[in-house]
Amino acid sequence: MATTIIRFLNIILVALLAGTSFGIWVGLNPVNYSSSTYIEQQQHLVLSLQTLLVSLVIVATLVTIASAFLQREDRKTFIALLVAAGFLLLCIVVTRFGNLPIQTEMLTWDTHAVPDNWTMLRDQWWSFHVLRTVAELVALALVAWTSVQKGNA
Numbered sequence: 456m457a458t459t460i461i462r463f464l465n466i467i468l469v470a471l472l473a474g475t476s477f478g479i480w481v482g483l484n485p486v487n488y489s490s491s492t493y494i495e496q497q498q499h500l501v502l503s504l505q506t507l508l509v510s511l512v513i514v515a516t517l518v519t520i521a522s523a524f525l526q527r528e529d530r531k532t533f534i535a536l537l538v539a540a541g542f543l544l545l546c547i548v549v550t551r552f553g554n555l556p557i558q559t560e561m562l563t564w565d566t567h568a569v570p571d572n573w574t575m576l577r578d579q580w581w582s583f584h585v586l587r588t589v590a591e592l593v594a595l596a597l598v599a600w601t602s603v604q605k606g607n608a
Contacts (some may be wrong), residue, residue: 458525463604465522465536468515469543469598474590475508480588485577491566493577501558509550512591516543519598530599539597546587546594553583 468552483500485493523536564570 473595476588490569539594540593542590545590549587
């Protein structure tokens with residue numbers, strides 16, 4: 456029963472994480488935003504979602520590792536879940552060393568005094584976001600696959 460609950464929780468957590476990032480990717484591409492629109496939108500996005508998403512990726516990673524451990528007798532599932540956890544860890548690393556430094560700087564910006572390099576930083580942040588979103592989607596696919604294939608075994 457514990458394994459079933461962890462597997463279910465694993466799918467939900469990774470789906471919430473990947474879904475949120477995917478929604479940002481599809482709906483909030485800043486390439487055509489003016490500097491003031493970008494700064495306002497990005498500052499709001501960071502302040503409203505940062506704590507939630509950081510908590511979610513950490514918990515999702517830990518639950519994925521726990522799920523792998525609970526299913527270690529099934530080698531294929533165990534390895535797939537460890538790989539999924541690796542992709543979630545990649546998200547943490549990309550966020551910490553890619554997105555976070557840019558976000559920290561961007562939170563200090565004023566819409567009336569935009570730094571000259573704002574588009575370069577915007578594009579770098581976006582590239583990091585796309586990378587972590589793809590990693591989250593791969594993790595979700597692996598987590599979901601382990602549940603689907605498990606039911607067919």
